[in-house]
Amino acid sequence: MVLDDLSAIQAIERAAFSAPWPTNAYRTELETNKLAHYLVVRVGEEIAGFAGLWLMVDEAHVTTFAIAPAWRRNHLAERLLVALLDVALDRRATEATLEVRLSNLPARRLYEKFGFRPVGLRPRYYTDNNEDALIMTTEPLRSPEMVARLAARRAALEAAPDPVKLAVPGTDTVRGR
Ligand SMILES: CC(C)(COP(=O)(O)OP(=O)(O)OC[C@H]1O[C@@H](n2cnc3c(N)ncnc32)[C@H](O)[C@@H]1OP(=O)(O)O)[C@@H](O)C(=O)NCCC(=O)NCCS
Structure with a gap:
């Protein structure tokens, strides 16, 4: 996520949450929070969702996670969560x-x-x-169970149809479903 993404992020935030973060919250996170990592998922040029985490010592704390309503149920959240957990692993988070x-x-x-x-x-x-x-926590990210689970999810996503191809304008698109 970069500052240019913020108007698209705000639109998704307002559509996704009953108590959206204030307009400047993501700007402040991007500009000042060294513990924070924010990702967007794009379909073609369009931002379809976003997620973030804070890395606190060895724990990755997911701070936000949303997919735009028009893009839901296309496994984009799964793609985003794989990417987010990859960031956590990369930064040596243990759970x-x-x-x-x-x-x-x-x-x-x-x-x-x-x-x-x-x-x-x-x-x-x-x-x-x-x-x-509800507080939810993973098994240790490098435990055999989590490694196998992530590998299985990754393989399933790689085998799934590409959302960009599903969204060709003028055809039976997935948007607005
Ligand atoms: C929750 C959310 C991120 C899911 O996004 P999504 O892209 O539609 O999810 P995916 O298509 O990747 O679905 C992955 C899995 O999540 C679960 N899931 C997603 N939407 C679901 C629904 N409406 N009902 C039941 N399970 C659902 C299913 O297990 C699904 O796997 P399956 O398709 O094999 O059944 C999305 O609904 C959203 O943005 N909600 C509003 C914001 C929010 O609640 N964020 C989380 C804050 S903690």
């Missing part, structure tokens, strides 16, 4: 952790697919509706 709304089943299923497991609750963590956060 990854995150908070997710208890009611957010799509996100929970996504994270479970990548080996995140519930380890606790943060009561009333989300101030817009006082919802609890």
